[in-house]
Amino acid sequence: MPLRCCCSGSKPGTIGGCEALSVSLSICFHLPIEAITAIQLELDKHLSYSCLMRSVEEIEAEIAQLNPAEVRQVAKWLAEYEAELWDKQIENDADTGKLDRFIKEAIEEYSQGKTL
Helix, strand or coil: CCCCCCCCCCCCCCECCEHHHHHHHHHHHCCCHHHHHHHHHHHHHHHHHHHHCCCHHHHHHHHHCCCHHHHHHHHHHHHHHHHHHHHHHHHHHHHCCCCHHHHHHHHHHHHCCCCC
């Protein structure tokens, strides 16, 4: 049996929900069940993540299937998420001194009466 991931869902005692891969490991490596279980737990972390990942095109196609209310819900979430990313970027820039030049410039303009 070849090593592969069928991504057919999560089944206890399988690797990433893949019975074929679990059986292949036990046959190919002739390892005790404890070793197979340890390998399965480690691989589950990686296979589950990669099996769940979607491309941008797949996400777009799924969004296109939503009704208008669901699209608005996704749009609202995305706007909030984008705002959080922006806030984190500004905070990071401030913490690393990337904004210091602009702050100094604003203080100088204020001191010279060039601001409102």
